[in-house]
Amino acid sequence: MSKKRLRIAIQKSGRLSESSVQILRGCGIEFGNGLGKLRSSARNFPVEILFLRDDDIPQYVEDGVADAGIVGENVVLEKGFKVETALRLGFGRCRLSLAAPKQFAYEGTGDLEGLRIATSYPKILSGFLERHSIDAEIHTISGSVEIAPSIGLADIVCDLVSSGSTLFTNGLKEIETVLESEALLIRRSSLESDLEVLFEKLCFRIRAGIEAEKNKYVLLNAPNDKIGRIVDLLPGMRSPSVLPLAETGWSSVHSVIAEDDFWEVVENLRAEGAEGILVLSIDQMVI
Numbered sequence: 001m002s003k004k005r006l007r008i009a010i011q012k013s014g015r016l017s018e019s020s021v022q023i024l025r026g027c028g029i030e031f032g033n034g035l036g037k038l039r040s041s042a043r044n045f046p047v048e049i050l051f052l053r054d055d056d057i058p059q060y061v062e063d064g065v066a067d068a069g070i071v072g073e074n075v076v077l078e079k080g081f082k083v084e085t086a087l088r089l090g091f092g093r094c095r096l097s098l099a100a101p102k103q104f105a106y107e108g109t110g111d112l113e114g115l116r117i118a119t120s121y122p123k124i125l126s127g128f129l130e131r132h133s134i135d136a137e138i139h140t141i142s143g144s145v146e147i148a149p150s151i152g153l154a155d156i157v158c159d160l161v162s163s164g165s166t167l168f169t170n171g172l173k174e175i176e177t178v179l180e181s182e183a184l185l186i187r188r189s190s191l192e193s194d195l196e197v198l199f200e201k202l203c204f205r206i207r208a209g210i211e212a213e214k215n216k217y218v219l220l221n222a223p224n225d226k227i228g229r230i231v232d233l234l235p236g237m238r239s240p241s242v243l244p245l246a247e248t249g250w251s252s253v254h255s256v257i258a259e260d261d262f263w264e265v266v267e268n269l270r271a272e273g274a275e276g277i278l279v280l281s282i283d284q285m286v287i
C-alpha cells in the first residue's frame with residue numbers, strides 16, 4: 001500500500017463534528033477523536049484527519065494543506081474557493097433564509113427593495129438579490145445576526161435556520177429560502193495518483209454507508225399462495241429472495257426497502273398475509 005496519507009479536514013468542535021467522525025468510522029477507519037488534538041492518524045487506513053474550524057476547511061483544501069474535507073455547503077459557497085464537491089453527505093441540513101420581524105407584511109421579493117439586511121453570508125445573499133433584481137443594503141456581521149432588527153441595525157436578516165426556534169425567540173419569521181444546505185465531502189481538484197486511488201476508495205465506502213442508511217433489510221414468512229402478491233410489493237436490489245421454509249407450503253422472503261416508505265410497505269405486507277416480519281438496519285450497501 002502507498003506510504004502517502006490522504007489528509008481529510010473535519011470540523012473540530014461543532015454541529016458537523018460528530019457526524020463527520022461517524023461517517024469516517026463507518027468506513028472502517030479507526031482514529032482517535034480530536035479532543036485537544038489538531039490531527040490524528042488512522043490506525044488501519046492511510047488517512048490523516050485534521051481537526052479545524054469549519055470556516056477554514058475550504059481554504060485548506062484549495063491550498064492543498066488538506067486533500068479533502070467535510071464542510072457545510074453554505075461555507076463552501078460563501079467562501080467561493082476552488083474545490084470540488086465529491087459527495088453530498090445528507091447531514092448538517094439547514095437553510096439560509098431571509099427572516100423579518102413577525103409583524104412585517106411580506107408578499108414577495110419585491111418587498112425586499114431598499115431594505116437593510118444583516119447577514120454573515122454576504123456573497124450568497126448578494127447572488128440571491130441579483131437573481132431577483134433587488135437593490136438592498138447588505139450589512140455583514142459575524143455573529144448573533146438574529147438580534148440585528150431589534151437593535152435597529154437592520155430591517156431583516158439572512159441567517160442559517162434548522163428548527164426555527166432561534167428566529168421565533170427573537171420575534172422573527174422566515175420569509176424566503178435563499179439556500180438549502182447540507183454537509184459536503186469536498187476535495188482539491190488535482191490529487192496525485194496514489195492519493196486519487198485512496199480518495200476513490202474512501203468515496204466508495206462512504207457511498208455504501210449513505211445507501212445503507214437510506215434502506216432497511218426486511219425478512220418475512222408467508223404461505224406460498226400469497227408470495228406472488230407479496231413479492232410485487234417488494235422491489236429488492238434486483239428482486240426479492242424467496243426461500244422455502246422447513247414447514248411445507250410456506251416461504252421466507254428477504255428484501256431491501258427504502259427507509260422513507262418502509263412503514264407503508266410493512267403495513268401492506270401484513271395486509272397481504274405476511275407473518276413474522278423482521279426489519280433490520282443495514283451496515284453497508286454496495287450497489
Ligand code: PRT
Pocket residue numbers: 011012013014015016052053054055071072073074075092093094159160161162163164165166167181182183
Ligand atoms: O467553531 P467553528 O467555526 O468550527 O463552528 P461554527 O460555530 O462556525 O459552526 P457550527 O458548528 O454552528 O455549524 C457548522 C455547520 O453546521 C454550519 O456551517 C451549517 O452548515 C450547519 N448547520 C446546520 C448549522 C445549523 N444547522 C444551525 N442551525 N449552522 C448553524 N446553525 C445556527 C444558526 O446560525 C442559528 O444561530 O443555529 C441557529 C439556528 O438554529 P435553530 O435550530 O434555532 O433554527
Ligand code: ZN
Pocket residue numbers: 053054055
Ligand atoms: Zn465557523
